Amino acid sequence: xxxxxxxxxxxxxxxxxxxxxxxxxxxxxxxxxxxxxxxxxxxxxxxxxxxxxxxxxxxxxxxxxxxxxxxxxxxxxxxxxxxxxxxxxxxxxxxxxxxxxxxxxxxxxxxxxxxxxxxxxxxxxxxxxxxxxxxxxxxxxxxxxxxxxxxxxxxxxxxxxxxxxxxxxxxxxxxxxxxxxxxxxxxxxxxxxxxxxxxxxxxxxxxxxxxxxxxxxxxxxxxxxxxxxxxxxxxxxxxxxxxxxxxxxxxxxxxxxxxxxxxxxxxxxxxxxxxxxxxxxxxxxxxxxxxxxxxxxxxxxxxxxxxxxxxxxxxxxxxxxxxxxxxxxxxxxxxxxxxxxxxxxxxxxxxxxxxxxxxxxxxxxxxxxxxxxxxxxxxxxxxxxxxxxxxxxxxxxxxxxxxxxxxxxxxxxxxxxxxxxxxxxxxxxxxxxxxxxxxxxxxxxxxxxxxxxxxxxxxxxxxxxxxxxxxxxxxxxxxxxxxxxxxxxxxxxxxxxxxxxxxxxxxxxxxxxxxxxxxxxxxx
Numbered sequence: 068x069x070x071x072x073x074x075x076x077x078x079x080x081x082x083x084x085x086x087x088x089x090x091x092x093x094x095x096x097x098x099x100x101x102x103x104x105x106x107x108x109x110x111x112x113x114x115x116x117x118x119x120x121x122x123x124x125x126x127x128x129x130x131x132x133x134x135x136x137x138x139x140x141x142x143x144x145x146x147x148x149x150x151x152x153x154x155x156x157x158x159x160x161x162x163x164x165x166x167x168x169x170x171x172x173x174x175x176x177x178x179x180x181x182x183x184x185x186x187x188x189x190x191x192x193x194x195x196x197x198x199x200x201x202x203x204x205x206x207x208x209x210x211x212x213x214x215x216x217x218x219x220x221x222x223x224x225x226x227x228x229x230x231x232x233x234x235x236x237x238x239x240x241x242x243x244x245x246x247x248x249x250x251x252x253x254x255x256x257x258x259x260x261x262x263x264x265x266x267x268x269x270x271x272x273x274x275x276x277x278x279x280x281x282x283x284x285x286x287x288x289x290x291x292x293x294x295x296x297x298x299x300x301x302x303x304x305x306x307x308x309x310x311x312x313x314x315x316x317x318x319x320x321x322x323x324x325x326x327x328x329x330x331x332x333x334x335x336x337x338x339x340x341x342x343x344x345x346x347x348x349x350x351x352x353x354x355x356x357x358x359x360x361x362x363x364x365x366x367x368x369x370x371x372x373x374x375x376x377x378x379x380x381x382x383x384x385x386x387x388x389x390x391x392x393x394x395x396x397x398x399x400x401x402x403x404x405x406x407x408x409x410x411x412x413x414x415x416x417x418x419x420x421x422x423x424x425x426x427x428x429x430x431x432x433x434x435x436x437x438x439x440x441x442x443x444x445x446x447x448x449x450x451x452x453x454x455x456x457x458x459x460x461x462x463x464x465x466x467x468x469x470x471x472x473x474x475x476x477x478x479x480x481x482x483x484x485x486x487x488x489x490x491x492x493x494x495x496x497x498x499x500x501x502x503x504x505x506x507x508x509x510x511x512x513x514x515x516x517x518x519x520x521x522x523x524x525x526x527x528x529x530x531x532x533x534x535x536x537x538x539x540x541x542x543x544x545x546x547x548x549x550x551x552x553x554x555x556x557x558x559x560x561x562x563x564x565x566x567x568x569x570x571x572x573x574x575x576x577x578x579x580x581x582x583x584x585x586x587x588x589x590x591x
Contacts (some may be wrong), residue, residue, distance in 0.1 A: 092159065093493060095212065095214075096214050098164075099358070100159055101168075101244065107142040107143065107144065107145060110122050110141050111140035114139055117138050118137075122143070122156040124155070136503055149166055150163075150165035150243065163459045166240060167237075167244055168338055169244075170232070170480075171246075174259075175361075175366055177465060182196045182226075182227045182230055182469075184227065187507055193265060194469040200345075202235055202237055203217040204244070206248065225248070227423045228469050236477040247354075251318040251343055255366040256382060257369040257373075258339075258364055258369070259363070259382060264384070271373050275332050277316075282372060284331055288329050335368065336371065348386070356390070360455075374565075375446075376446055380449055396484035397449070397452045398451075399455065401443050401457040403569075405419075405460060407459050408423040416475060417459050417471065419461035419471070422571060423572070429571065430538070434585065439531055440458055441566075454490075493576060494576070495511045496509075504558070506559050508548060508549070514578060517544045517575065517577060520574055520576050524544065526550070527542075528542045529563045530551050530556050531563075533558070540562070542575075564585060565583070566585060567585075
């Protein structure tokens with residue numbers, strides 16, 4: 068056959084064959100990645116429909132075929148920690164793969180804000196972030212969603228809280244740790260679960276059903292429209308003044324504040340349920356992980372009639388269902404940040420805690436029914452969900468000591484997700500017994516024993532009789548219990564502890580140095 072004819076024939080055959088599509092992977096599969104140890108590790112991507120895909124890692128070889136939509140996935144058998152190794156997927160090669168534990172961090176600004184924003188006020192963070200950590204790997208939001216080595220440069224852009232958590236944890240478990248973040252400042256929890264998770268959650272539906280009959284939507288909407296009209300007029304007047312001030316180099320006057328729109332019961336006031344879950348968490352779903360660290364609450368839920376505790380239940384259940392790993396550990400930071408005194412102010416972790424204060428002359432106002440330490444303690448009712456106590460850490464909307472928050476979160480992880488024999492939570496009210504003129508309180512998480520710190524006596528307890536009038540009580544530790552009484556209440560029926568928005572005067576701890584959580588025995 069003539070040479071030109073052969074070339075032509077080969078060209079025609081090439082045209083007749085289906086084009087071979089390059090195997091494509093999610094960006095979570097990239098050099099420097101960490102695969103989760105001890106459980107099946109999914110690997111997935113796209114290819115030509117019907118194309119065979121071979122995945123090779125260490126001594127494992129997994130083969131599959133892309134479906135009609137070109138989707139494919141395999142699961143590596145449980146892996147032992149170590150590396151670096153090479154992951155081969157078809158003709159692709161991913162270098163420097165470690166095996167260890169992977170944690171996802173999510174929430175609002177206290178999870179989102181980078182190391183760079185905090186190093187000037189946090190010497191521990193500055194020291195740790197200024198070093199490279201070969202066994203710590205970072206998946207940074209804003210870095211094209213690819214894994215990064217932990218270096219002073221990359222550390223500076225990572226979530227300050229998640230970096231502090233991951234670095235401290237890795238140093239203690241001595242296996243590789245991968246941390247991946249999906250967080251946005253100023254965002255409500257309603258944006259961080261999918262529409263399906265919310266719509267299918269029975270507890271959310273019940274809460275909306277109970278709330279709706281008394282919710283004056285029409286009146287609130289009318290008020291909003293009136294405020295919106297006033298705002299539009301004020302903004303129209305402000306704009307030329309601001310432009311003139313800017314042009315003349317003068318201080319620009321503050322703009323008027325826009326009113327917040329009003330949603331119907333069960334709907335958002337603004338934005339869309341799930342919008343941030345789809346953008347920042349959905350790409351991670353299915354990637355084998357050890358657990359989640361969550362820091363959010365200041366912006367509440369943004370769903371009318373649904374409180375933070377109920378919505379967090381829907382979020383936690385929904386994330387676990389979508390991930391398909393069972394009830395993986397879910398750690399969350401207590402809100403509000405700070406508010407109580409500390410066991411040891413000489414320690415960097417608690418050095419920025421609120422200063423101990425004398426007991427107020429009168430009982431303070433009760434804590435916020437929607438946003439308080441009491442509310443956030445209740446999120447622990449969900450399986451394998453654990454609170455990172457913050458009342459004895461730095462205060463403020465953006466507490467400055469992110470290294471302290473990260474170290475506390477690592478402690479909680481070690482005591483829960485890793486089963487180490489350490490106390491990770493302060494005393495939690497368990498039960499009480501009324502005997503004549505006093506009430507005996509029992510606690511869990513007493514650790515090495517109950518104790519008080521700061522001041523000359525245990526304080527922060529209030530007691531009431533049938534008249535429901537609370538007064539400060541005398542309190543004493545007796546063995547593993549606390550006994551409270553007051554001469555003003557000869558027949559007590561109820562006790563409250565640290566029952567306020569802030570409580571630097573409440574000083575019950577366990578001897579492990581962790582503060583007791585606020586509680587009450589009544590439901591008045």
